[in-house]
Each structure stands twice: as C-alpha cells, then as structure tokens.
Amino acid sequence: MIRTDRTLTALTDRAMIRVSGLIKRFGARTAVDDVSFALERGDVMGFLGPNGAGKTTTMRMIAGFLAPDAGRVEVAGIDVVRAPRQAQALLGYLPEGAPAYGEMTPAALLSFQARARGVSGAAAGFAIARAMARTALEEVAEQRIDTLSKGFRRRVALAGAILHDPPVLVLDEPTDGLDPNQKREVRALIGALQAETAILISTHALEEVEAVCNRVAVIAGGQLVADTTPAMLAAAGAGPGARDARTRTRLEAVFARLTGHGSAPMRDLP
Numbered sequence: 574m575i576r577t578d579r580t581l582t583a584l585t586d587r588a589m590i591r592v593s594g595l596i597k598r599f600g601a602r603t604a605v606d607d608v609s610f611a612l613e614r615g616d617v618m619g620f621l622g623p624n625g626a627g628k629t630t631t632m633r634m635i636a637g638f639l640a641p642d643a644g645r646v647e648v649a650g651i652d653v654v655r656a657p658r659q660a661q662a663l664l665g666y667l668p669e670g671a672p673a674y675g676e677m678t679p680a681a682l683l684s685f686q687a688r689a690r691g692v693s694g695a696a697a698g699f700a701i702a703r704a705m706a707r708t709a710l711e712e713v714a715e716q717r718i719d720t721l722s723k724g725f726r727r728r729v730a731l732a733g734a735i736l737h738d739p740p741v742l743v744l745d746e747p748t749d750g751l752d753p754n755q756k757r758e759v760r761a762l763i764g765a766l767q768a769e770t771a772i773l774i775s776t777h778a779l780e781e782v783e784a785v786c787n788r789v790a791v792i793a794g795g796q797l798v799a800d801t802t803p804a805m806l807a808a809a810g811a812g813p814g815a816r817d818a819r820t821r822t823r824l825e826a827v828f829a830r831l832t833g834h835g836s837a838p839m840r841d842l843p
C-alpha cells in the first residue's frame with residue numbers, strides 16, 4: 574500500500590479524524606476490513622473505490638450511524654462509539670441520497686436540525702442564514718423539499734451538514750446529481766472551508782479529486798490499498814513528470830482502475 578510521509582505525519586494527536594483497525598461485517602461479507610487513516614484540519618481526503626468497496630460503510634461508522642465490529646473511530650480525539658453525542662457535535666455528515674422529511678421546507682428542516690443540536694433564537698437564525706448562503710438555497714427556502722430538483726435536495730442536505738460549522742466533515746458523494754455550475758459552487762465551498770476543517774469526501778469524479786483534494790485514499794474489497802496524494806497517484810500511473818497531456822491520460826487510466834469507472838481492470842493497483 575502507498576503511504577506517504579504526509580500520511581504518517583497525520584497519525585499524531587492533531588488528527589481530527591482517526592480511524593484505527595476498523596472492521597464491519599454484514600453476515601459472511603467483510604465490508605470494511607482493517608481500515609486505518611487519519612486526517613488533520615486542512616486535509617481534504619478524496620475517498621475512492623469501485624461500487625461496493627466499503628466507502629459508505631466506513632463513512633457511516635465515522636459519523637456514528639453504524640457500529641463497527643472492531644476498531645476505533647475518533648473525532649477530535651473523542652471516541653465515536655463511547656461518546657457519540659460529543660463526537661457528532663463536532664461532525665457534519667452528508668449521507669448518500671436525498672434528505673428525509675420531504676414534506677418540510679429547507680428553512681423548516683434547518684430550523685429543526687438547529688434545535689436538535691441545541692441551537693435556537695438568534696444563533697439558530699444566524700447559522701441557518703449562513704448555511705443557506707453557503708449552499709445558495711435562499712430562493713427555495715420556503716418550497717417543500719420533495720418538490721425540489723435533485724441538485725437542490727442535495728444542497729439542502731449539505732446545508733444541514735455544515736449548519737453548526739463543524740471542524741470535521743464527512744461528505745458521501747456531495748456533488749452527485751448537481752449540474753456543472755452547482756458542482757463548481759460546492760467545490761468552492763469545500764475550498765473555503767478547508768483551512769479550518771478536516772474533510773473526507775467520497776467521489777467517482779477525477780476532476781473533483783484534482784479540484785479539491787490534497788489527499789487520496791483508495792479502498793477496494795473493504796481494504797485500504799492506497800493513502801497518498803493526488804500528485805503521487807498521478808506519478809504511480811505516469812512516473813515522475815509534468816502534468817502534461819500524457820500524464821493526464823495516465824492519471825485518468827489509474828483513476829478508472831481505482832474507481833471501476835472505466836475499462837481497465839482492478840489489478841495492479843499502485
């Protein structure tokens with residue numbers, strides 16, 4: 574497995590997300606198999622892998638929505654299994670798919686979520702306005718969620734994840750269903766939050782990794798097979814060299830192999 578110096582540096586007390594020896598089984602299938610990594614503030618880690626590799630299962634365990642069979646998850650040093658409420662207060666989680674409560678409006682849902690986090694009054698109003706502005710939701714604030722387009726519904730869920738301005742974000746395919754402009758906006762938001770936040774983001778889009786990630790973790794068959802940087806990933810496919818057209822093509826080939834979104838087979842992982 575590729576591990577860079579940068580990764581080893583991250584395995585310190587400054588870690589905002591620390592995953593150690595994480596295992597999850599569903600019946601006979603081991604969905605997540607001894608996965609370990611750590612992220613600090615300033616890290617945006619792209620989480621790659623083919624369908625069924627274990628990305629969502631790992632993210633659900635980090636967010637405290639699924640109990641691991643073994644191993645440990647800490648958010649800012651807080652054990653997610655032992656102290657889920659404290660850990661979740663520091664974490665924003667964007668699950669796959671659309672938000673529940675389709676009969677509510679974005680404004681009502683965010684208000685409900687603020688109350689659930691113990692925030693009310695002027696502080697809630699401020700947090701909701703900030704989250705709506707960051708996700709450009711104002712124009713649909715009072716429209717029922719189940720009447721919104723997929724892109725808007727995705728942004729409502731994202732607004733909920735960043736509502737309390739958490740120092741840790743776990744985003745499961747945040748730009749899925751968005752049009753190119755909306756994708757750019759969400760990536761700009763991630764860039765704006767990066768300095769103060771540790772962000773884990775699953776994606777099937779190479780341009781997303783290139784645009785926002787300074788780290789890349791690759792999972793296949795439940796096991797972490799690379800924990801590196803986008804540049805190292807490119808080098809693994811292209812050898813050292815400039816990011817010229819040939820490098821780009823090879824990076825695309827490596828990416829296709831790692832994510833299963835392409836014709837190349839999954840063997841020979843870097």
Ligand SMILES: Nc1ncnc2c1ncn2[C@@H]1O[C@H](COP(=O)(O)OP(=O)(O)OP(=O)(O)O)[C@@H](O)[C@H]1O
Pocket residue numbers: 599602604622623624625626627628629630631
């Ligand atoms: N609740 C569950 N019960 C049984 N099996 C499950 C459950 N959740 C996930 N799995 C299985 O665990 C494995 C990992 O699934 P997971 O959803 O974590 O993959 P993924 O990498 O997120 O895939 P995708 O890119 O398609 O979202 C798959 O084989 C999946 O079928």
